[in-house]
Amino acid sequence: MLRKKFLGEFIGTATLVATVVGSGIMATNLSADLGIDLLINTVATVFVLYILITLLAPISGAHFNPLVSAIAYLRKELTAAHTIYFFIAQILGGSLGAMIANLMFEHPAIDPSQNVRDGANLLLGEVVASAGLIFIIFIAIKQGIDKKIPRLVAAWIGAAYFFTSSTSFANPAVTIARSLTDSFSGIKFSSVPAFIAAQIVGAALGYAGFKTLTSKSKSGK
Template sequence: MTAAFDLPRRLVAEALGTALLVAAVVGSGIMAERLTADVGLALLANTLATGAMLVVLVTVLAPVSGAHLNPAVTLVVAVRGELPRRDAGLYVLAQLAGAVAGTAVAHLMFDRALAELSGKVRWGAAQWFSEGVATFGLVLVILAGVRFDRRAVPWLVGLYITSAYWFTASTSFANPAVAVARSLTNSFSGIRPADLPGFVAAQLAGALIAAALAGWLLREPASHPIARKAEARP
């Protein structure tokens, strides 16, 4: 589906999409902090804005670049042989640049410094395990959605992240680029830079485990009626 778009346009789509996603995450967190002292209500506002933005971005950008918006997703796509390694590396660079720009955009909208190192502690085995689980689930949902109902993928991604905000101890970053960008905001959605390595390692591990499982779980059995029918066609 993305073959009609050359690499420069796909890279712009990845950068722009990741920037808008981060702007939604960081901006809604700042707005929530300003409007309420209730942490649960603030998290709900942050959750809804993020999930809604994901539905929109994946819908409009998937035909252009695949709407990875996430280095962990790009890694899986490359490992599966669906994206050349060179393109995958450029995708990741575009995502990281867009993510950092998204934080700057959110800060400008709320009259804050372009970047602030976060002081929010997110450390420990429970947090790392949560990120592994969150990213594992996201990648598995994406791969299964592409396999069975590609048109539903935007909603599947948005709804999964909306849910994962609440069932994971880490509030489901599930995205190395977003994690890096959130280390540059000392606000509700931030993460202390020192905590980044554990998050990113867990996210990449979760993504690769999901890819390995999906390769077995979602493979069409040779004896399946659909497979036999396809083999019988001239």
Template sequence: MTVVLARRAVAELIGTAFLVMAVVGSGIAATRLSPDDVGLQLLENSLVTGAVLVALILALQPVSASFNPVVTVIERALGVIDGRTTTALVAAQVVGGVVGVVIANLMFDLDAVALSTHDRTGGDLWLAEVVATFGLVLVVFGCLRTGRADTVALAVGGYITAAYWFTSSTSFANPAVTVARTLSDTFAGIQPSAAPAFVACQLVGGALGLVAVRFLFPTPVAVAADQEPAR
């Protein structure tokens, strides 16, 4: 592994870990601070998730800031990265997610790992994951392929905050985060048996998003070398 690829993998690991810490940790805090109001819990959870995405992407984008295997695989499909890089980054994202959920559990004095009992199954939720992931891919690559990489952080943070509310699944839209959330029996958790269907629907949404991106933005806008994020 080259030094550049190692830096990218570490950035993805750290970023995904903090993303999961924010999702799970804010979910735990919300249920403790607002125990009788599920709507308020979701509001708190969504605002924290959106805010941390903005911060993490702004900080790590010059190195690598996908934090999502679907986004990384689509980068590979579009020829932005090679297969070796794809494998390293996806592995780092999955490991980062697991690290993040363990730390989140421990910060709130829970067992490091506790398999979730939060059942999330049903056609409505699966459809929601297709929609959520499709939209995320469109937002990310709509910004990137039109030469507006500097807008990705705000666009993604805003989209995920909104998608928490307009999708019935609360917009997981990320296989690495989905796997990590099986390890916390808290507000943001998902039962391990329900996770494979979520991941499958995220992949479907990503594939549909790729088709839309290729059609809508067939040729990426050239970006000046001094403005292009490091890859």
């Protein structure tokens, strides 16, 4: 069972990153307009997220994101060992996905990004994107509408691509993987640690918001 979950997270994260990176490269090949490039990147990501979460949720839970797995561990839904396995699967899968996308477009398999993404405004964007993602997932679970999570997550990420300054990475494994491509969707490795720190802060805030809204008051209301 663990092997299937590991494989589900590996394949899911690999496919997600291959889509993000591949559609980013294709977009820049097709258009010099950054707005159109972002739209192409967004549409491809939204569609693949819906597909992957729908199909792989029954197998692995379809986390594809260390933030989600870490909170699942805190909620005692995963053991420490399973959480580490998930982290490994997500990071390795994401890295492979980036390399596959690079190779599909005749780039070097590992093509370190030179796209510096620095600044407090971008980090705030990551806090917002990550907080919203975590809040949506766990409040949907709490409300018993798990089957709507594929649509809800895809919709949030699609919207956050456009309304956050960082274009919504919201995922440490994907952030690491995107440092391997010097393309539209890339991020220079030196920018990765700050992005991941912002994502962790956002996840903590999102989960705190979820707990606050769903906890019962002393009066039971």
